[in-house]
Amino acid sequence: MGQLLKFIGIRGFAFLIGLGFIGVLVIAFITDAVNYFKEPPAESAEHALHKANKDVDFSFEGPFGRYDQAQLQRGFAVFQNVCASCHGMQYVAFRNLEDLGYTPEQVKAFAANWPIEVPTINPDTGERATRPALPADRFPSPYDNEIAARAANNNAYPPDMSLIAKARPDGAAYIYSLLTGYQEPYQGYDEPAAELAERFPEAQPGDGLYHNPWFPNLNIAMPAPITADGQVEYPEGAPEATVEQMSADVAAFLMWAAEPKADTRKNAGLAVLIFLAFATTFAYLSYRQIWAEAKRKVVAKGPLDPEHMAEREEAKAEAAEAGRGVKG
Amino acid sequence: MSFAWAKPYEPKTQLGHWIDQRLPLPRMVHGAVGGGYPVPRNLNYAWNFGVLAGVFLMIQIVTGIVLAMWYNSGIATAFSSVEHVMRDVNSGWFLRYAHANGASFFFIVVYIHIFRGLFYGSYKAPRELVWMLGLVVYLLMMATAFMGYVLPWGQMSYWGAQVITGFFSAFPVVGEPLRVFLLGGFAPDQAALTRFFSLHYLLPFVIAAVVILKTWALHIPGSSNPTGVDVKTEKDTLPFHPFFTAKDGWFVLAFLMLYAAVLFFAPNALGHPDNYIEANPLATPAHIVPEWYFLPFYGILKAFTVDFILPAKLWGVIAMFGSILLLFLLPWLDRSPIRSGHYRPMFKVFFAILIVDVLLLGWAGGAEPTAPVVAVMQIATAYYFAHFLIILPLISKFEKPLPLPNSISSSVLHGEAEESAPYGLAKA
Numbered sequence: 001m002g003q004l005l006k007f008i009g010i011r012g013f014a015f016l017i018g019l020g021f022i023g024v025l026v027i028a029f030i031t032d033a034v035n036y037f038k039e040p041p042a043e044s045a046e047h048a049l050h051k052a053n054k055d056v057d058f059s060f061e062g063p064f065g066r067y068d069q070a071q072l073q074r075g076f077a078v079f080q081n082v083c084a085s086c087h088g089m090q091y092v093a094f095r096n097l098e099d100l101g102y103t104p105e106q107v108k109a110f111a112a113n114w115p116i117e118v119p120t121i122n123p124d125t126g127e128r129a130t131r132p133a134l135p136a137d138r139f140p141s142p143y144d145n146e147i148a149a150r151a152a153n154n155n156a157y158p159p160d161m162s163l164i165a166k167a168r169p170d171g172a173a174y175i176y177s178l179l180t181g182y183q184e185p186y187q188g189y190d191e192p193a194a195e196l197a198e199r200f201p202e203a204q205p206g207d208g209l210y211h212n213p214w215f216p217n218l219n220i221a222m223p224a225p226i227t228a229d230g231q232v233e234y235p236e237g238a239p240e241a242t243v244e245q246m247s248a249d250v251a252a253f254l255m256w257a258a259e260p261k262a263d264t265r266k267n268a269g270l271a272v273l274i275f276l277a278f279a280t281t282f283a284y285l286s287y288r289q290i291w292a293e294a295k296r297k298v299v300a301k302g303p304l305d306p307e308h309m310a311e312r313e314e315a316k317a318e319a320a321e322a323g324r325g326v327k328g
Numbered sequence: 329m330s331f332a333w334a335k336p337y338e339p340k341t342q343l344g345h346w347i348d349q350r351l352p353l354p355r356m357v358h359g360a361v362g363g364g365y366p367v368p369r370n371l372n373y374a375w376n377f378g379v380l381a382g383v384f385l386m387i388q389i390v391t392g393i394v395l396a397m398w399y400n401s402g403i404a405t406a407f408s409s410v411e412h413v414m415r416d417v418n419s420g421w422f423l424r425y426a427h428a429n430g431a432s433f434f435f436i437v438v439y440i441h442i443f444r445g446l447f448y449g450s451y452k453a454p455r456e457l458v459w460m461l462g463l464v465v466y467l468l469m470m471a472t473a474f475m476g477y478v479l480p481w482g483q484m485s486y487w488g489a490q491v492i493t494g495f496f497s498a499f500p501v502v503g504e505p506l507r508v509f510l511l512g513g514f515a516p517d518q519a520a521l522t523r524f525f526s527l528h529y530l531l532p533f534v535i536a537a538v539v540i541l542k543t544w545a546l547h548i549p550g551s552s553n554p555t556g557v558d559v560k561t562e563k564d565t566l567p568f569h570p571f572f573t574a575k576d577g578w579f580v581l582a583f584l585m586l587y588a589a590v591l592f593f594a595p596n597a598l599g600h601p602d603n604y605i606e607a608n609p610l611a612t613p614a615h616i617v618p619e620w621y622f623l624p625f626y627g628i629l630k631a632f633t634v635d636f637i638l639p640a641k642l643w644g645v646i647a648m649f650g651s652i653l654l655l656f657l658l659p660w661l662d663r664s665p666i667r668s669g670h671y672r673p674m675f676k677v678f679f680a681i682l683i684v685d686v687l688l689l690g691w692a693g694g695a696e697p698t699a700p701v702v703a704v705m706q707i708a709t710a711y712y713f714a715h716f717l718i719i720l721p722l723i724s725k726f727e728k729p730l731p732l733p734n735s736i737s738s739s740v741l742h743g744e745a746e747e748s749a750p751y752g753l754a755k756a
Contacts, residue, residue, distance in 0.1 A: 017717055021710070024636050025707075025710040028634040062593075063593045091415060167605045169601050276584055277585065284578040284582075287577065294566055
């Protein structure tokens with residue numbers, strides 16, 4: 001090996017290795033191409049029928065966007081009355097609701113009246129028991145464990161809602177699209193529904209599934225949760241509780257649940273950027289000053305133009321003659 | 329250190345004298361990054377990324393140490409301890425986002441630094457060891473980043489660990505036992521998470537040590553420069569302090585603005601949503617991808633689709649490791665005596681192709697592997713190996729370089745005698 005390397009040299013050796021890799025890649029490329037044209041891969045139903053998130057305007061979008069407390073409160077009402085019967089929120093505590101503008105007393109009441117109690121131990125007998133929630137408790141899951149949840153939901157597991165808005169690409173828009181996206185299969189595409197139905201029969205919802213082209217698998221085990229206008233009672237002065245409005249509100253609430261510090265973060269970010277802008281400006285100016293001497297170079301333009309320089313020298317000489325000497 | 333005209337350290341106070349005679353640490357700093365280190369005066373902004381990399385190493389170490397005070401490396405508690413940091417620890421969200429995005433920006437900076445080295449021939453004699461130590465830093469960074477990404481124990485953490493440790497099982501006979509040995513089990517589990525945490529805490533300090541060696545090696549010949557011409561006289565250099573401390577100073581602050589913009593306004597843009605789902609060994613994500621800074625290598629890995637003598641997976645793994653290891657040979661593969669790409673007309677063209685090629689590999693590595701995407705990977709991978717193993721050695725033979733400037737100062741100062749006087753003498 002050593003002698004071989006000596007004979008062909010390091011570059012010759014590299015050349016052979018390079019040719020080896022390229023050769024294998026050419027073989028792979030040709031094989032793949034032949035297979036591709038022999039048997040063009042069929043488009044999957046998920047690929048063809050999945051729809052991109054709907055366009056929603058949320059108040060918290062962009063660096064200057066902030067959560068709308070009234071909307072979060074409405075979203076919480078939707079969560080409380082609709083979602084919470086199946087979904088828990090294990091990382092959000094009742095006390096966090098104070099961020100939504102509720103008073104500590106209101107929060108205490110929400111916790112105490114929550115339909116699901118939290119597990120505890122009976123202090124006298126040591127037996128398992130439950131007690132009403134306190135503000136320090138997290139939102140309890142309606143099910144004891146995953147098996148119980150699946151048993152109650154046709155073998156589907158309602159995921160925890162704490163982080164759902166960050167666990168899906170463009171989560172808030174996705175939640176809104178999903179909640180408002182239940183529909184008959186094959187509707188709303190460029191191609192006619194009958195043709196699509198023939199090409200993608202597998203897109204039909206199976207037993208206990210519901211069609212929703214915004215769900216990555218197209219068919220979801222959760223029945224449409226928000227079905228009728230006015231399903232959740234909104235306080236006076238709030239926008240009308242349409243399906244779209246309730247869906248947008250709960251999407252905003254879940255975004256807050258996933259990222260409760262977003263407003264603090266953006267405020268801090270603006271302060272940091274303003275500080276850094278000043279610091280950068282000053283640092284840049286001192287850089288310019290320090291380098292002024294070293295950077296000076298003759299260019300045939302402006303005050304350094306030889307012609308201008310000559311004029312200046314002349315003026316200086318004249319001034320010196322006239323006794324108005326200029327230093328330097 | 330490196331040049332005869334380097335200004336020696338002169339303590340200004342009695343205390344300074346006293347210390348200098350007993351522990352000449354200020355003398356060392358003066359020679360390393362102070363007025364005693366002469367630097368080519370023509371460095372452009374591509375040369376700021378070495379200092380920037382040091383800044384991001386420090387940001388990562390400081391934020392990481394504080395995060396470790398809250399993080400819990402149990403498989404049942406890791407994910408919720410991260411959520412605890414995000415929700416209940418004072419400014420915990422800042423620490424975590426600063427650390428997660430700090431990793432991304434560390435890689436951005438290091439990639440620019442590496443490509444600067446590639447274009448300006450910084451790997452050529454006499455700086456081969458500087459280049460190789462830099463590659464060691466890069467490999468350590470990759471290991472650190474990979475293990476750090478596993479720590480939150482989200483879905484991508486878990487499945488990324490599964491896929492990346494799975495590379496080792498591609499090797500015949502020793503592969504599978506090696507994988508089990510590295511993971512401490514047959515799949516990523518408690519043993520893996522705890523050791524990843526331990527090593528993730530250790531490796532940054534190893535990086536810092538290699539950075540010290542690298543800086544030491546760099547200061548023997550001194551920094552390279554955009555012309556690639558050696559420093560000849562004092563006119564060619566300026567002392568590091570105050571000139572380059574000032575230049576680095578404002579540029580670091582400007583770059584931190586970019587970092588802050590992402591950290592505060594789009595902190596999850598560079599991450600993967602699936603990592604906000606707790607690890608579940610029973611549910612494989614639809615599309616497992618590594619962090620963005622590994623995507624070009626992922627592209628190389630997946631380009632090999634056909635068993636040819638060796639299994640396709642083994643080809644992919646060998647090519648992926650080889651794509652980095654070949655860079656260690658670069659000083660001997662590119663034998664053109666001209667360092668700077670500015671004076672190499674053929675090299676310049678291929679260098680531009682290489683940049684596009686690596687970006688394409690990164691895009692393809694992250695995209696869904698449909699047939700056209702895999703074809704792009706195959707072409708781009710072939711070019712990557714061709715570039716370093718075939719094209720570079722060949723063009724150095726056939727290329728006719730452009731004339732080099734006589735000296736650094738004549739390239740910057742256009743030969744004006746007064747202007748090119750050493751700093752401080754022009755006034756006299």
